[in-house]
Amino acid sequence: MAAAEKSIVTVDINAASSAQAPLSAAAIAGLARIRDLIEAVRQQTRRWVWIESLALIGLAGAAVFFGTMAFDWAVEPPAWVRVLLVGLALVGLVAMIWGKLWGRLAVSMGDATLASLLERGHVGFRDSLSTAVELSTGPAGDVDRRLLERTIDEAVAVVGDVEPARLFRRRRLVATALAGGLAVASIVGLACLRPAVADLWTRRMLLLDDTPWPRRTGLEAEGFSAGVRKVARGTDVDLRVRADAAREIPEVVDLRTRSSRGGPWRTERMGVRGGVAEGAQAFGHLIKGVNEDLDVEIRGGDARLRGLRLVVVDAPALESLECVALLPGYLGGGTRAVSASRVLQVPRGSTVSLRFRATKPLRAATVVTVADGVETRLAEVAGGSPGLPAQESASGVRDLAVELGPVEGEQTFVARFTDTDGLDNREPISVVLAAVPDEAPQVAMRMRGISTAVTPQARIPLVGIVSDDHSLAEAVATVAVKDGATVTVAVSRVEAGVPLVEFTEDRPEILELEPLALAPGAALSVQVAARDGCTLGGGPNEGKSDAWSLDVVTPEALMAMLEAREILLRRRFESVVSDLALARERLAAGLGGNAAVEGRAAGETGEG
Incomplete structure (x- = not known):
């Protein structure tokens, strides 16, 4: 070149x-x-x-x-x-x-x-x-x-x-x-002086060989066979490591764990267990609540123990929980499946059937109810004896059923399983059965276009919503005359068995006052009430709207009131218009003054 x-x-x-x-x-x-x-x-x-x-x-x-x-x-x-x-x-x-x-x-x-x-x-x-x-x-x-x-x-x-x-x-x-x-x-x-080191680097980095680097410290993990140790799910696992006393004993040994599915490593310090015994120094650490397979690494000095794994073996646990509630008669009396959860909510007065299903064949199982710290046994299976309320299904799991009468209030149930290997479930299976009381209907009604005075021939439009958590039985409008009789008028559009009725602006419920033969000067109190069909103790539940107070006046008096209100509103409007005109004049005067000042300044500049 x-x-x-x-x-x-x-x-x-x-x-x-x-x-x-x-x-x-x-x-x-x-x-x-x-x-x-x-x-x-x-x-x-x-x-x-x-x-x-x-x-x-x-x-x-x-x-x-x-x-x-x-x-x-x-x-x-x-x-x-x-x-x-x-x-x-x-x-x-x-x-x-x-x-x-x-x-x-x-x-x-x-x-x-x-x-x-x-x-x-x-x-x-x-x-x-x-x-x-x-x-x-x-x-x-x-x-x-x-x-x-x-x-x-x-x-x-x-x-x-x-x-x-x-x-x-x-x-x-x-x-x-x-x-x-x-x-x-x-x-x-x-490469010339330490060919083994250079060769090991070549094999590990270029040939991807997994041969470990030589170490000065010797570590051995107890309880692992071919790098695997089986533990019960949810138990506390005590990991022990022995450091060879004939070689360099590390001052610190770290335990690293992570989920076998991947994720970040968690590092914890292992404690010293006693002194040197049988040619080794022991180190240990307690891993609490192992619920999944864990990859384990142990580091001490320059030694590394990799490829260790804790394999979790399932202890008996709850595979599924079935809850079926037979509803009270006034709710139709049919059955309802309740989604499994820690808290099972059923309508008050329901008859409930609970079925616990274990993940493994069981040798023993019990279900108890806990009240004020006292346990009462409800169902039990032991030794596979026939005639007990637990039975083995075709899939090899066992079911334990509990039948409960009409539910009132709240009850706590605890199930305990023991499988054929003698392993108990880690924690008792606790379920709360709560009876949900029937709530009173909700009445959100108001009068449309009515103030505080009406004539004896008035037609009062009512708009809003009447609803219940289950179903309504009836709704009535109550008109109470001060120092007089109380009249109840049925709300015809509320039918038994309907959970919600909406009265819109274009289709309100009309309350006719003319059939009540009210005299001018009377004072009224109007209120809407709704009831459900609950037949349990306490009778039907009732919900009420706000009470509206009205004065009965003659049409002439009502017209005078409306005219007086119109005059008042007109005066307010005129006052607002006057204030606006005054503000406009002040603004115009201020702008004119500024223009005059600018003109004089321009003239002085031109003369100069």
């Missing part, structure tokens, strides 16, 4: 000398010296790029080698992590080779660029070098021969004083090259 560029420069200068002929022999010789100087700078620049790039690549390679070795020794990650590390390292090295070496070598170093570089390093050129290079390669008709020869002579006069090496920071290059050489030498030295 350098030879090709040199030939190109030679052709350019020769072409320039022929195009600008007749140039003096001294000028042609000067151009040749300039060519040799520029070529020398170009070659030295390329050597610099090669040396610096190779040194940096050596440093990066050593950093990758020792960094991955240290990380792998400290963590011993799985194979996929090592593949990721090696892949990232290769990508980084390729990017460095491309950016530091090939990318820089591919940059075009033309004569004009190098001439400018030389001028920045040697002020004596005073732009003569770059001028001579550019003019000697330009069109002959645009260049004055004598001016070109003078420029070449000025540049040649300085060429002899130029040392290309001074353009480069040699100390930096030497330091970088020395560091890169030492980095590569360190890798070679390790």
Whole structure:
């Protein structure tokens, strides 16, 4: 590449000398010296790029080698992590080779660029070098021969004083090259002096072998067979580790656990158990409530125990709970399935059937009710004896059924299982059966367009909603005359068995006052009441709306009241209009004053 560029420069200068002929022999010789100087700078620049790039690549390679070795020794990650590390390292090295070496070598170093570089390093050129290079390669008709020869002579006069090496920071290059050489030498030295270490790094990082690194500390986990230990689900597990006393005993042993399904590791410190006994020092830690398979790692000193697992074996537990409630007669008397939960809510007065199903065949099972701390046994199965209320299903699980009479209030039930292996359920299975009382109907009614006075012939429109948690039985409107009789009028649109009735604005319930023969001057209290069909103790539940107080007046008096209200509203409206007009006048007056002030200011400015 350098030879090709040199030939190109030679052709350019020769072409320039022929195009600008007749140039003096001294000028042609000067151009040749300039060519040799520029070529020398170009070659030295390329050597610099090669040396610096190779040194940096050596440093990066050593950093990758020792960094991955240290990380792998400290963590011993799985194979996929090592593949990721090696892949990232290769990508980084390729990017460095491309950016530091090939990318820089591919940059075009033309004569004009190098001439400018030389001028920045040697002020004596005073732009003569770059001028001579550019003019000697330009069109002959645009260049004055004598001016070109003078420029070449000025540049040649300085060429002899130029040392290309001074353009480069040699100390930096030497330091970088020395560091890169030492980095590569360190890798070679390790491979020669500790070939086992280099071989193990090669097998683990490149061949993905899982051979562990040698350690000074020896650890052994108790209770694991082929790396697996089975425990009962939900139990507390005591993990014990023995450190070989013949080797280095660690001061600290850490236990790392995580779910076998993945997730973050949890690290806990293991405590020392006594002193050295039987040639080993014991360490232990209690893991509370193991409910799933756990991956386990133990670290002490430089030793690592990996690939351990706690496998959870299910103790008997509740697989499903069926609750069926037979509703009271006034609710239809049908059955209703209740969703399984810790709290089972059924309508008050229901007869309830509970069926507990275990996850495993049972040897014994009991269901008790707890009241004020006292347990009362309701059902039991033991030894698979026939005639008991538990039976084995085709799938191999066992059911335990409990029948309860009409439910009042709240009861707590506890089920306990023992499977054929003698394992008890970790915690008693507790279920709360709550009787939900029948709530009173909700009456959200109001009068539409009625104030506080009505005539004896008034028709009062009532709008709103009447609802019940189960179903309504009836609804009535009660009109109570002060110091008089109380009249009840049925709300015809409320039918028995309907849970909700809505009275809209366009379809209200009309309460007729004319049939009541009310006299002017009477005071009324109007209220809507609704009842449900509850037949349990306490009778039907009743809900009431707000009570509305009304005065009965003559049509003339009502008209006078409306006129007085109209006059009052008109006066308020006129007051608002007056206030608005006054505010407008004040705003207009303020804007006019500002305009006058601005006019006077403009006139004074014009006179000046």
